[in-house]
Amino acid sequence: MKDRGKQSLYASGEDYLEAILVLKKQKGMVRSVDVARHLEVTKPSVCNAVATLRDGGFLTMDSDYFLHLTDVGREVAEQIYEKHCFFTERLIAVGVDPETAEREACRMEHVISQNSFEHLRDAYNSHKED
Numbered sequence: 001m002k003d004r005g006k007q008s009l010y011a012s013g014e015d016y017l018e019a020i021l022v023l024k025k026q027k028g029m030v031r032s033v034d035v036a037r038h039l040e041v042t043k044p045s046v047c048n049a050v051a052t053l054r055d056g057g058f059l060t061m062d063s064d065y066f067l068h069l070t071d072v073g074r075e076v077a078e079q080i081y082e083k084h085c086f087f088t089e090r091l092i093a094v095g096v097d098p099e100t101a102e103r104e105a106c107r108m109e110h111v112i113s114q115n116s117f118e119h120l121r122d123a124y125n126s127h128k129e130d
Contacts, residue, residue: 013053017059019035032047053073059073082121083105084109086121086124
């Protein structure tokens with residue numbers, strides 16, 4: 001991604017943003033404890049990640065401790081989530097079991113550049129339409 005905002009993110013930071021996006025879609029509001037359960041990590045790990053992501057301008061926390069993605073955070077989360085869904089669906093379609101597909105898609109989403117992903121996605125979509 002060309003402009004990630006104030007800092008670059010590591011895969012774990014991207015996972016936290018993606019989790020917040022997914023949980024927000026499911027529940028409407030998200031707290032750190034929801035993220036800890038979703039990612040199966042400890043509450044202190046989430047607190048550290050939230051502090052880093054907040055300092056980086058990717059999310060905010062309101063007075064009721066609900067987490068909110070900033071515009072930059074939402075953009076990153078949506079791109080990661082799109083990659084995750086794309087790779088999971090393609091892997092399942094070629095016969096990879098869903099659990100393995102999810103796990104491997106999670107790794108793939110972090111290593112492919114946004115530009116390469118867009119080329120791959122567009123090529124897939126144009127091939128599918130033929």
